Amino acid sequence: MTSSSASSLTLVGQMFQREYGWLCGRIGRALGCPHGAQDIASETFLRVLAMPDPAAIREPRALLTTIARRLVYEGWRRQDLERAYFDSLALAPAAVHPSPEERLLVIETLLTLDRLLDGLSPRAKAAFLYHQLDALTYVQIAERLEVSISRVQQYMAEAFKRCYLALEAA
């Protein structure tokens, strides 16, 4: 079932010619912004190109819609995270203001973490980050979160599991 990359390129190229206009129109109507729509439509086709077997796509419009929707969500989540992180930074002294590169790095990190820890309670997220980033012991985490040590252990189990599943799904 594998197809050579040359023929996938042709296939996706044909799909692009047939459906690009349609997809732009559709996203544009949903977002109310034609320029953003073109970006998302292009990115959508890049994702299709990266798929292992484009020849197996039976319903291109359904697939394109699904990918486009996910990209839109990702974009919004990115904005939310960026705003939440840097708004708090704006109150800090000027010395800590990050360069554009640092900023991009932070946003990428936030998106990754958001995906890996999605679905965990705020406390479980906190326990996991204190452990993984700050190397706190369970006792220290328990004190900081004002919960029992066995509770911390539970949070850690949840987080290990979630993180593993998210990485597997990638």
Place this chain on the structure above:
Amino acid sequence: MSPGFPDEAMIGEAAQWLALLQSGQASAEELRAFEQWQAGDPLRAQVVRQMSLGLGGRVQGLSSERLLQALNTPRSSRRQFVHGSLAVAGVALAGLWASRWQGEGGDILQTGTGERRDLLLPDGSRLVLDARSQVAVRFDTWQRLLQLNRGQLLVDVRHDPTRPLLVATAEGRIRALGTRFQVEQQAKGTQLTMLHSRVEVTTLGGQRAEVGEGQQIRFEAQRLFALESVRGDATAWIEGRLEVRDRSLGEVIEQLRRYRPGIIRVSSAAARLRLSGIYPLDDSERSLQLLAKSLPIRISRHSDYWVSIDVP
């Protein structure tokens, strides 16, 4: 289970052990128990190893407090909006992610009122479920079984000469090797519509028929009705349209019910009226209005959730 992929239970156990080990408080006895557990299956050690990487150095030099603050911001409510407007074709998510899911235990897939799903089955076949439908998926070495409990499905079967695909309903079953067809579980009987190639139908009573491309047949447990040719675009529901040519109002309302919460009552006189037309499934209110315009019927509303259709 192994060798292969760890199941959910194994992943859960591994997480419990790892959380205990990382506490630095595990007793010698617990450590022995862990070693024993891990020795039971090479896959376990592999899961633990991978899991213990955690975030694997993905985050460096950032304050955990500040990260947490951002991560805990709620998802913005705009997503509801896109869900409405970008999803009008009704092709629900699935597609991409469904390919991950394994169907051995008999997964139940179902849709609610007004919801359609387009899925990729583990064998590469495509399954489209109409609204208010339920199907159990049981795939094993010998066969691929889809048990349609209610509603309607369309399946585009990936060819596999060693493993036939069966769709079972309350009245019988349909057997295919590689083809495309649609099956509807009606209140009394099953309706099969062939879109490509052929299948064999066997009723519970043992009667058999071969149905070819462009043909449709209705059957009950003890009865096969005559073969008919497919009229209109029988698969338009996938795109959210209902296309009918010379069908009874009763049949049309049956389809529409899946897209409308509440009760639609049709008198028997009204149910016998014949009609042709195209109706938007995702806007059942508009469909009712269109019906009222084209037929000598009276639609009365007792509430939004209770509609009666009668001949005046």
